[in-house]
Amino acid sequence: MGFGLQGTIQAAIERLRRELADRPFAAAASILTLALFVYSLVPFDFVMTTDALHASFGRARWGFMSNLSQMVGMTTLSPIAWQLISAGWFSVLGYLFAMAGRERGRNPVFSLASALLDGLILVVLVEFMQPFIRSHTFDASLLMLRSLGLILGAWYAVFMMMDTTSRAPQPTDRS
Numbered sequence: 001m002g003f004g005l006q007g008t009i010q011a012a013i014e015r016l017r018r019e020l021a022d023r024p025f026a027a028a029a030s031i032l033t034l035a036l037f038v039y040s041l042v043p044f045d046f047v048m049t050t051d052a053l054h055a056s057f058g059r060a061r062w063g064f065m066s067n068l069s070q071m072v073g074m075t076t077l078s079p080i081a082w083q084l085i086s087a088g089w090f091s092v093l094g095y096l097f098a099m100a101g102r103e104r105g106r107n108p109v110f111s112l113a114s115a116l117l118d119g120l121i122l123v124v125l126v127e128f129m130q131p132f133i134r135s136h137t138f139d140a141s142l143l144m145l146r147s148l149g150l151i152l153g154a155w156y157a158v159f160m161m162m163d164t165t166s167r168a169p170q171p172t173d174r175s
Contacts, residue, residue: 023100023103023104024103025096025099025100025102025103026100026103026104028096029093029096029097029100029118032089032092032093032096033093033122036089036090036093036122036126037122037125037126040126040129040130040136041129041133043135044133045133045134045135046132046133046134047131047132047133047134052134053131053132056130056131056132056133056134056137056138057131057138059137059138060130060131060137060138060139061137061138061139061140061141062138062140063140063141083141083142083145084145086142086145086146086149087145087146087148087149088149089149090119090123090146090147090149090150090153091149091150091152091153091156092153093119093122093150093153094115094116094119094149094150094151094152094153094154094155094157095153095154095156095157096153096157097114097115097118097119097154097157098111098112098114098115098153098154098155098157098158099157099161100115101114101115102157102158102161108158108159109158111157111158112154112155112158112159115150115154115157115158116150116151116154119150119154120147120150123143123146123147123150124143126146127139127142127143127146
């Protein structure tokens with residue numbers, strides 16, 4: 001079995017090497033998408049009974065303000081920092097998705113729309129998988145913050161990067 005997998009692993013590594021050379025933003029977006037999805041499901045302790053599923057839905061935080069009110073009384077800012085870090089990773093993902101569209105030659109608006117669609121699918125999928133994992137809890141504020149991070153990252157890649165490249169000095173012809 002190891003001998004058979006060796007060829008598959010080598011082919012995957014070679015394909016990744018080609019993708020990194022030809023389309024680095026698309027390859028980085030794919031790697032980060034897979035990493036965020038797997039990280040969100042760790043430790044893979046899926047809910048197996050109806051009672052556990054009901055308990056998981058009972059722990060869900062559906063409102064943004066209810067989560068903030070629980071955090072305000074805390075002496076530590078670690079839950080808030082964790083949520084902002086999570087939104088930051090999705091901001092990076094939005095940036096990579098939009099830049100991948102730009103490196104494929106898409107116009108800025110289509111690149112932004114494609115990045116938002118791809119990223120929001122991941123945001124929704126990751127957050128709505130949470131009730132089905134025993135050690136995780138669905139949190140509507142994370143859904144909103146991750147979506148906002150994704151939008152900001154994609155917007156920056158399309159519009160801010162476009163502004164800086166259009167303002168770059170052009171070489172002059174001195175002949």
